[in-house]
Amino acid sequence: MNRAQHQLHITAEWITDYAQSIEAPLQAIHGDIIAPATMPIIFWKAFDIPWLNMDVPWIHGTQHFSYNAPIIAGMILDCELALTKVEKKTGSQGDLTLYTHTLVCAYNGDLIVTAETVLIRVGDQVE
Template sequence: MSPVQQRLYITAQWITQYAQCIEAPLQRIDGDLIASATMPIIFWQAFDIPWLDPLEPYIHGSQNFSYVTPIREGMVLDCELTLTKVERKAGRQGGLTLLTHTLTCACNDEPIVTAETVLIRVGDEH
């Protein structure tokens, strides 16, 4: 499956709204607001992801973030979401499909963050 790409402009308002939603304190570096470490998980909302059925429920399995530098207000991030692994397993109530995704974001071609997320689809193959 081909990766999907999206350019995102990180505003102070977006950082503030996300921080309020997760009840996290606002932090600054050199006067710039910085995003909470988990904010890239909502970047998915900007993507049209052809391999995920929007009508199908998914369980959030795991996620981890690896930062080179914090995300700051004013950054323009070029992000790419890739389906990196599909694993089928037997669960107690039927089949499970684990979908591992990698989201990479860069600013001015400099790496900023890589996030790995596993989504789980419950049920037999369609």
């Protein structure tokens, strides 16, 4: 399937800006700022995702996060975004195509977070 990789430097400013945008309180461990649990959803902005046509409307389906450790300011994460499944269904609005993506981020070789996101296209087109 389709895959893209990107390295992300997680700064305290980035975490603070994201936390403020979702009105989440800042948290810290041993004085280090921790990213809110949903922050990996914005990591997508750093990726070139050639298999997604962003000129058409998408519906956000489901999203799940699984953490082995918190994301902490100062980390440089090695992330890979993969299209792991494409599934056609029929819904009340007609044909739907569900695109399941898995984002995996590691720090110094250790898995930090896995995030699974389903995006939905209405219609019968498959990208």
